[in-house]
Amino acid sequence: MLGKLPYKKIPMEELVMLSQKSDYRALEELIKREQKNIFAAFSYLSKKRENIADLTQEALLRMARGISNLKNPKTFKSWLNQIVTNLFYDDLRKSTRRPETISIDNDENENPYHTQIPDTKHRPMEKIMSSELDRLIKEEIQNLPDHFRIAIILRELQGLTYEEIANATNTNVGTVKSRIARAREKLQDGLKHYI
Amino acid sequence: MTINLTCTQVSALLSFYLDDRLNQQLKQFVKAHLDICPTCRAKFETLKKMVESLKEVHEKVATVESQEKEASESPQYNEFRTNLSAYIDNELSDEENIKIKKYVISNPKARLEIENLYEFEKTLHNSFERIKNHSKTDFSKQIMRRIDIQEEINTPDSFAKIIAIFIILFAVCTLGMLFIYWI
Numbered sequence: 001m002l003g004k005l006p007y008k009k010i011p012m013e014e015l016v017m018l019s020q021k022s023d024y025r026a027l028e029e030l031i032k033r034e035q036k037n038i039f040a041a042f043s044y045l046s047k048k049r050e051n052i053a054d055l056t057q058e059a060l061l062r063m064a065r066g067i068s069n070l071k072n073p074k075t076f077k078s079w080l081n082q083i084v085t086n087l088f089y090d091d092l093r094k095s096t097r098r099p100e101t102i103s104i105d106n107d108e109n110e111n112p113y114h115t116q117i118p119d120t121k122h123r124p125m126e127k128i129m130s131s132e133l134d135r136l137i138k139e140e141i142q143n144l145p146d147h148f149r150i151a152i153i154l155r156e157l158q159g160l161t162y163e164e165i166a167n168a169t170n171t172n173v174g175t176v177k178s179r180i181a182r183a184r185e186k187l188q189d190g191l192k193h194y195i
Numbered sequence: 196m197t198i199n200l201t202c203t204q205v206s207a208l209l210s211f212y213l214d215d216r217l218n219q220q221l222k223q224f225v226k227a228h229l230d231i232c233p234t235c236r237a238k239f240e241t242l243k244k245m246v247e248s249l250k251e252v253h254e255k256v257a258t259v260e261s262q263e264k265e266a267s268e269s270p271q272y273n274e275f276r277t278n279l280s281a282y283i284d285n286e287l288s289d290e291e292n293i294k295i296k297k298y299v300i301s302n303p304k305a306r307l308e309i310e311n312l313y314e315f316e317k318t319l320h321n322s323f324e325r326i327k328n329h330s331k332t333d334f335s336k337q338i339m340r341r342i343d344i345q346e347e348i349n350t351p352d353s354f355a356k357i358i359a360i361f362i363i364l365f366a367v368c369t370l371g372m373l374f375i376y377w378i
Binding site: 027028031039043044053061130134137138157188195 | 277279280281284286311312314315316318319320321322323325326327328329330332333334335336337338339341342
């Protein structure tokens with residue numbers, strides 16, 4: 001019965017199980033479903049814009065390679081975010097060792113309208129306001145201390161429970177609870193003039 | 196010995212007299228003057244009333260301030276602040292949940308804080324959704340290609356199997372030929 005269902009419509013858990021059985025089309029669909037989420041997570045976690053795509057690709061590759069070793073398909077989300085967390089900490093370690101580099105690509109912040117085509121379809125003013133707000137939120141999250149940043153992203157963006165976050169970040173639930181509370185306080189305080 | 200103080204002298208001492216900061220003797224001289232001088236007596240009464248009402252105002256302000264401070268530093272408020280974030284994440288025990296709900300009902304300040312936090316969360320999640328939909332890169336083909344290459348590198352055993360089969364076949368044929376030749 002499952003065989004007749006298009007891959008796009010297969011529920012997540014089934015898709016994980018099929019991927020574990022080396023069903024390449026299922027794995028491809030799984031990557032497609034998760035990539036936006038992981039890309040978004042790294043766009044908040046990584047302070048360097050040029051690293052986001054590399055980190056996303058590495059996370060997805062680790063997911064694809066390691067999925068057959070995942071024991072319980074129900075823990076897929078938590079397992080995947082463990083990969084994201086490990087990559088986040090690896091990247092932090094690397095960036096403390098490596099001197100700061102400047103991208104030679106066009107900087108989005110310098111010239112945000114460089115390649116953008118005007119959109120006249122849906123309320124352009126509202127779009128500008130929300131993209132400005134998105135930029136401010138991103139900036140505030142990126143300015144959070146590292147442990148707070150990963151905790152709030154795993155909670156707010158990835159929807160992990162405190163226990164799952166504690167496991168991923170190798171700490172206890174109490175610490176997670178206080179990190180999330182303090183991260184929220186800092187964000188609320190930093191954005192109080194805009195929200 | 197009694198010294199009769201002048202009105203000017205008493206005026207200068209009046210404030211200290213009121214605060215009871217004069218020595219015993221001077222206090223008596225001032226009192227003696229106040230008993231006989233209605234003008235200074237009236238001045239003293241006015242000053243006394245003024246100081247008393249000031250004290251009253253000061254006490255009232257202090258009471259209000261301490262009540263406010265108490266409310267924001269009360270163990271219940273501190274507990275509310277500590278648990279608020281976990282409350283909206285549904286990560287509290289049933290007992291803690293009920294405590295927060297009860298506190299919020301009775302405390303308008305807490306209610307406002309919780310409303311603000313919900314509003315903030317809504318804005319944050321809307322922004323996350325926009326950022327998610329912003330990414331247009333499709334990594335799936337790239338990843339699948341890299342896995343294919345990896346698999347090819349990781350599976351030299353299939354090639355080895357073919358070689359082994361050939362060797363076995365060759366050995367069997369040779370043995371067969373030898374056997375035929377021997378017969």
